[in-house]
Amino acid sequence: MEMLQIAGTVPEDRLPVQEIFGPVPQGEGPYTGRRACFIRLGRCNLHCPPCDSKRTWDTSRYDLAQTCPPRTAEDIVEAAGEHGAGAGIVVISGGEPLLWQRTTAWHRMLTALPGDVHVETNGTISPNEFTTGRIAHFSVSPKIGRMGAADPAKRRIRPAVLADFAVLAGQGKAAFKFVTADAADVEEAARLVRDHQIPHDRVWIMPLGDESAAWTAAGRDIVAQVMDHGFNFSGRLHLTLGVR
Numbered sequence: 182m183e184m185l186q187i188a189g190t191v192p193e194d195r196l197p198v199q200e201i202f203g204p205v206p207q208g209e210g211p212y213t214g215r216r217a218c219f220i221r222l223g224r225c226n227l228h229c230p231p232c233d234s235k236r237t238w239d240t241s242r243y244d245l246a247q248t249c250p251p252r253t254a255e256d257i258v259e260a261a262g263e264h265g266a267g268a269g270i271v272v273i274s275g276g277e278p279l280l281w282q283r284t285t286a287w288h289r290m291l292t293a294l295p296g297d298v299h300v301e302t303n304g305t306i307s308p309n310e311f312t313t314g315r316i317a318h319f320s321v322s323p324k325i326g327r328m329g330a331a332d333p334a335k336r337r338i339r340p341a342v343l344a345d346f347a348v349l350a351g352q353g354k355a356a357f358k359f360v361t362a363d364a365a366d367v368e369e370a371a372r373l374v375r376d377h378q379i380p381h382d383r384v385w386i387m388p389l390g391d392e393s394a395a396w397t398a399a400g401r402d403i404v405a406q407v408m409d410h411g412f413n414f415s416g417r418l419h420l421t422l423g424v425r
Protein backbone atom coordinates (compact mmCIF):
# COMPACT_ATOMS: atom_id res chain seq x y z
CA MET A 182 0.00 0.00 0.00
CA GLU A 183 2.82 2.37 0.85
CA MET A 184 4.20 1.85 -2.62
CA LEU A 185 0.94 3.13 -4.12
CA GLN A 186 0.98 6.25 -1.95
CA ILE A 187 4.49 7.20 -2.97
CA ALA A 188 4.44 6.00 -6.56
CA GLY A 189 2.29 8.85 -7.88
CA THR A 190 5.11 10.69 -9.65
CA VAL A 191 6.89 7.56 -10.91
CA PRO A 192 5.54 5.69 -13.95
CA GLU A 193 4.90 1.97 -13.38
CA ASP A 194 7.64 0.99 -15.83
CA ARG A 195 10.31 3.06 -14.08
CA LEU A 196 12.15 3.19 -10.76
CA PRO A 197 13.46 6.36 -9.08
CA VAL A 198 17.25 6.10 -8.97
CA GLN A 199 19.37 8.32 -6.74
CA GLU A 200 22.70 6.82 -7.77
CA ILE A 201 24.40 3.85 -9.36
CA PHE A 202 28.06 3.42 -8.43
CA GLY A 203 30.87 0.92 -8.27
CA PRO A 204 32.67 -1.29 -8.38
CA VAL A 205 33.48 -0.65 -4.71
CA PRO A 206 33.94 -3.06 -1.83
CA GLN A 207 30.69 -3.75 0.06
CA GLY A 208 31.48 -1.72 3.16
CA GLU A 209 29.14 -3.24 5.74
CA GLY A 210 27.92 -6.53 7.19
CA PRO A 211 28.74 -10.17 6.41
CA TYR A 212 29.77 -9.51 2.79
CA THR A 213 32.24 -6.74 3.68
CA GLY A 214 34.96 -6.51 1.08
CA ARG A 215 33.01 -8.18 -1.72
CA ARG A 216 33.26 -6.38 -5.05
CA ALA A 217 29.91 -4.67 -5.50
CA CYS A 218 27.88 -2.46 -7.79
CA PHE A 219 25.36 -0.33 -5.86
CA ILE A 220 21.95 0.75 -7.12
CA ARG A 221 20.34 3.25 -4.74
CA LEU A 222 16.59 3.64 -5.27
CA GLY A 223 14.59 6.66 -4.15
CA ARG A 224 11.88 7.02 -1.47
CA CYS A 225 11.67 5.70 2.07
CA ASN A 226 8.82 4.93 4.48
CA LEU A 227 10.94 6.03 7.47
CA HIS A 228 12.64 9.33 8.30
CA CYS A 229 15.69 8.53 10.41
CA PRO A 230 17.40 11.72 11.68
CA PRO A 231 20.97 10.40 11.08
CA CYS A 232 20.12 8.94 7.63
CA ASP A 233 23.09 9.21 5.26
CA SER A 234 20.85 9.01 2.16
CA LYS A 235 18.43 11.90 2.65
CA ARG A 236 18.52 12.64 -1.07
CA THR A 237 16.30 9.57 -1.48
CA TRP A 238 13.39 10.89 0.59
CA ASP A 239 13.78 14.25 2.35
CA THR A 240 11.44 16.60 0.49
CA SER A 241 12.20 19.39 2.99
CA ARG A 242 15.75 19.62 1.57
CA TYR A 243 15.57 18.05 -1.88
CA ASP A 244 13.45 17.99 -5.01
CA LEU A 245 13.15 14.23 -5.46
CA ALA A 246 12.34 14.64 -9.15
CA GLN A 247 15.91 16.00 -9.47
CA THR A 248 17.72 13.76 -6.96
CA CYS A 249 15.93 10.52 -7.96
CA PRO A 250 14.89 10.70 -11.61
CA PRO A 251 12.72 7.75 -12.79
CA ARG A 252 14.64 5.35 -15.05
CA THR A 253 13.62 2.21 -16.94
CA ALA A 254 14.84 -1.21 -15.84
CA GLU A 255 16.84 -1.54 -19.06
CA ASP A 256 18.60 1.78 -18.44
CA ILE A 257 19.39 0.81 -14.82
CA VAL A 258 20.80 -2.59 -15.82
CA GLU A 259 22.97 -0.99 -18.51
CA ALA A 260 24.32 1.60 -16.05
CA ALA A 261 24.97 -1.15 -13.49
CA GLY A 262 27.03 -2.99 -16.10
CA GLU A 263 29.14 0.14 -16.53
CA HIS A 264 29.69 0.17 -12.75
CA GLY A 265 30.87 -3.37 -12.19
CA ALA A 266 27.75 -5.55 -12.34
CA GLY A 267 28.63 -8.90 -13.88
CA ALA A 268 31.61 -9.53 -11.62
CA GLY A 269 30.86 -9.70 -7.90
CA ILE A 270 27.53 -8.75 -6.37
CA VAL A 271 24.89 -6.14 -7.11
CA VAL A 272 23.50 -4.40 -4.00
CA ILE A 273 20.13 -2.66 -4.23
CA SER A 274 19.89 -0.08 -1.46
CA GLY A 275 17.93 3.10 -0.79
CA GLY A 276 15.85 4.56 0.59
CA GLU A 277 13.67 1.50 1.07
CA PRO A 278 13.97 -0.58 -2.10
CA LEU A 279 11.18 -3.03 -1.22
CA LEU A 280 8.65 -0.20 -1.67
CA TRP A 281 9.02 -0.97 -5.40
CA GLN A 282 8.81 -4.77 -5.40
CA ARG A 283 5.31 -4.86 -6.88
CA THR A 284 6.20 -2.85 -9.99
CA THR A 285 6.96 -4.29 -13.41
CA ALA A 286 10.19 -2.26 -13.45
CA TRP A 287 11.44 -4.09 -10.31
CA HIS A 288 10.60 -7.44 -11.90
CA ARG A 289 12.37 -6.55 -15.14
CA MET A 290 15.41 -5.14 -13.33
CA LEU A 291 15.88 -8.23 -11.14
CA THR A 292 15.35 -10.54 -14.09
CA ALA A 293 18.02 -8.78 -16.18
CA LEU A 294 20.70 -8.05 -13.56
CA PRO A 295 23.59 -10.53 -13.71
CA GLY A 296 24.69 -12.74 -10.81
CA ASP A 297 23.92 -12.52 -7.11
CA VAL A 298 21.76 -9.55 -6.10
CA HIS A 299 21.57 -8.35 -2.48
CA VAL A 300 19.03 -5.97 -0.92
CA GLU A 301 19.55 -3.49 1.93
CA THR A 302 16.19 -2.98 3.69
CA ASN A 303 14.85 -1.39 6.87
CA GLY A 304 12.84 -4.51 7.73
CA THR A 305 9.33 -3.02 7.56
CA ILE A 306 8.18 -4.75 4.34
CA SER A 307 8.26 -8.51 3.76
CA PRO A 308 9.76 -9.61 0.45
CA ASN A 309 7.19 -11.19 -1.88
CA GLU A 310 7.67 -14.58 -3.52
CA PHE A 311 9.42 -13.25 -6.61
CA THR A 312 11.78 -11.05 -4.59
CA THR A 313 12.58 -13.84 -2.12
CA GLY A 314 13.36 -16.21 -4.98
CA ARG A 315 15.65 -13.80 -6.84
CA ILE A 316 17.53 -12.12 -3.98
CA ALA A 317 20.57 -14.02 -2.68
CA HIS A 318 20.89 -12.00 0.54
CA PHE A 319 18.87 -9.48 2.54
CA SER A 320 20.67 -7.05 4.86
CA VAL A 321 17.88 -6.14 7.30
CA SER A 322 18.34 -3.00 9.37
CA PRO A 323 15.45 -2.31 11.79
CA LYS A 324 15.62 1.22 13.16
CA ILE A 325 16.13 1.61 16.92
CA GLY A 326 17.61 4.17 19.32
CA ARG A 327 18.82 7.35 17.70
CA MET A 328 18.12 6.04 14.21
CA GLY A 329 14.46 5.44 15.09
CA ALA A 330 13.90 8.71 16.94
CA ALA A 331 11.62 10.33 14.32
CA ASP A 332 9.23 7.43 13.64
CA PRO A 333 6.79 5.74 16.05
CA ALA A 334 7.70 2.18 17.07
CA LYS A 335 4.70 0.66 15.31
CA ARG A 336 5.92 2.11 12.01
CA ARG A 337 9.54 0.97 12.46
CA ILE A 338 9.05 -2.42 14.11
CA ARG A 339 6.67 -4.81 12.34
CA PRO A 340 6.67 -8.15 14.17
CA ALA A 341 5.29 -10.19 11.24
CA VAL A 342 7.94 -8.77 8.89
CA LEU A 343 10.74 -9.41 11.39
CA ALA A 344 9.44 -12.99 11.75
CA ASP A 345 9.73 -13.48 7.97
CA PHE A 346 13.28 -12.13 7.93
CA ALA A 347 14.22 -14.20 11.02
CA VAL A 348 13.28 -17.32 9.03
CA LEU A 349 15.42 -16.14 6.08
CA ALA A 350 18.24 -15.40 8.54
CA GLY A 351 18.01 -18.97 9.86
CA GLN A 352 18.41 -20.17 6.25
CA GLY A 353 21.51 -18.00 5.81
CA LYS A 354 19.68 -15.73 3.33
CA ALA A 355 19.41 -12.68 5.61
CA ALA A 356 21.47 -10.89 8.24
CA PHE A 357 20.28 -8.23 10.68
CA LYS A 358 22.35 -5.06 10.91
CA PHE A 359 21.62 -2.64 13.75
CA VAL A 360 23.09 0.85 13.59
CA THR A 361 23.81 1.90 17.18
CA ALA A 362 24.99 5.24 18.56
CA ASP A 363 25.91 4.04 22.06
CA ALA A 364 25.64 1.30 24.68
CA ALA A 365 21.93 1.99 25.28
CA ASP A 366 21.21 1.45 21.58
CA VAL A 367 23.06 -1.90 21.69
CA GLU A 368 20.86 -2.97 24.62
CA GLU A 369 17.75 -1.96 22.65
CA ALA A 370 18.97 -4.06 19.71
CA ALA A 371 19.54 -7.01 22.05
CA ARG A 372 15.97 -6.73 23.40
CA LEU A 373 14.58 -6.69 19.89
CA VAL A 374 16.67 -9.72 18.88
CA ARG A 375 15.39 -11.62 21.92
CA ASP A 376 11.73 -10.56 21.50
CA HIS A 377 11.63 -11.55 17.82
CA GLN A 378 13.69 -14.78 18.01
CA ILE A 379 16.36 -13.52 15.65
CA PRO A 380 19.36 -15.92 15.53
CA HIS A 381 22.25 -14.22 17.43
CA ASP A 382 24.85 -15.37 14.92
CA ARG A 383 22.95 -13.54 12.16
CA VAL A 384 23.17 -10.16 13.94
CA TRP A 385 25.73 -7.48 13.06
CA ILE A 386 26.06 -4.33 15.21
CA MET A 387 27.36 -1.32 13.28
CA PRO A 388 28.39 1.87 15.10
CA LEU A 389 26.68 5.05 13.90
CA GLY A 390 28.93 7.56 12.18
CA ASP A 391 29.67 8.96 8.74
CA GLU A 392 33.13 10.23 9.56
CA SER A 393 36.07 7.89 10.17
CA ALA A 394 37.37 9.22 13.53
CA ALA A 395 33.94 9.59 15.15
CA TRP A 396 32.94 6.15 13.86
CA THR A 397 36.07 4.54 15.32
CA ALA A 398 35.45 6.16 18.72
CA ALA A 399 31.83 4.93 18.72
CA GLY A 400 33.03 1.42 17.81
CA ARG A 401 35.64 1.25 20.58
CA ASP A 402 32.95 2.19 23.11
CA ILE A 403 30.73 -0.77 22.27
CA VAL A 404 32.87 -3.58 20.82
CA ALA A 405 33.21 -5.52 24.11
CA GLN A 406 29.47 -5.21 24.76
CA VAL A 407 28.71 -6.49 21.25
CA MET A 408 30.91 -9.54 21.85
CA ASP A 409 29.29 -10.17 25.27
CA HIS A 410 25.88 -10.40 23.59
CA GLY A 411 27.13 -12.99 21.08
CA PHE A 412 26.70 -10.66 18.12
CA ASN A 413 28.97 -9.81 15.18
CA PHE A 414 30.54 -6.40 14.65
CA SER A 415 30.26 -4.52 11.35
CA GLY A 416 32.85 -2.11 10.07
CA ARG A 417 32.18 0.63 7.51
CA LEU A 418 35.02 -0.16 5.14
CA HIS A 419 34.09 2.59 2.66
CA LEU A 420 34.67 5.23 5.38
CA THR A 421 38.13 3.87 6.14
CA LEU A 422 39.04 3.63 2.47
CA GLY A 423 37.49 6.94 1.44
CA VAL A 424 35.43 5.35 -1.33
CA ARG A 425 31.67 5.50 -1.85
Ligand SMILES: Nc1nc2[nH]cc(C(=O)O)c2c(=O)[nH]1
Nearest residue numbers: 206207208209274301419425
Ligand atom coordinates in the same frame (compact mmCIF):
# COMPACT_ATOMS: atom_id res chain seq x y z
N1 LIG B 1 30.70 0.79 -0.02
C1 LIG B 1 29.46 0.87 0.43
N2 LIG B 1 28.93 -0.17 1.11
C2 LIG B 1 27.65 -0.07 1.53
N3 LIG B 1 26.91 -1.00 2.18
C3 LIG B 1 25.67 -0.53 2.38
C4 LIG B 1 25.58 0.75 1.84
C5 LIG B 1 24.31 1.52 1.83
O1 LIG B 1 24.36 2.75 1.77
O2 LIG B 1 23.25 0.90 1.87
C6 LIG B 1 26.84 1.06 1.29
C7 LIG B 1 27.43 2.17 0.60
O3 LIG B 1 26.84 3.24 0.39
N4 LIG B 1 28.73 2.01 0.19
Ligand code: SF4
Nearest residue numbers: 225227229232276303
Ligand atom coordinates in the same frame (compact mmCIF):
# COMPACT_ATOMS: atom_id res chain seq x y z
S1 SF4 C 1 15.37 3.56 6.73
FE1 SF4 C 1 17.41 3.89 5.82
S2 SF4 C 1 17.07 5.17 3.98
FE2 SF4 C 1 15.18 5.24 5.23
S3 SF4 C 1 15.41 7.10 6.45
FE3 SF4 C 1 16.18 5.39 7.69
S4 SF4 C 1 18.40 5.30 7.27
FE4 SF4 C 1 17.46 6.57 5.67
Ligand SMILES: [Mg+2]
Nearest residue numbers: 233234274275
Ligand atom coordinates in the same frame (compact mmCIF):
# COMPACT_ATOMS: atom_id res chain seq x y z
MG1 LIG D 1 24.62 3.95 3.55
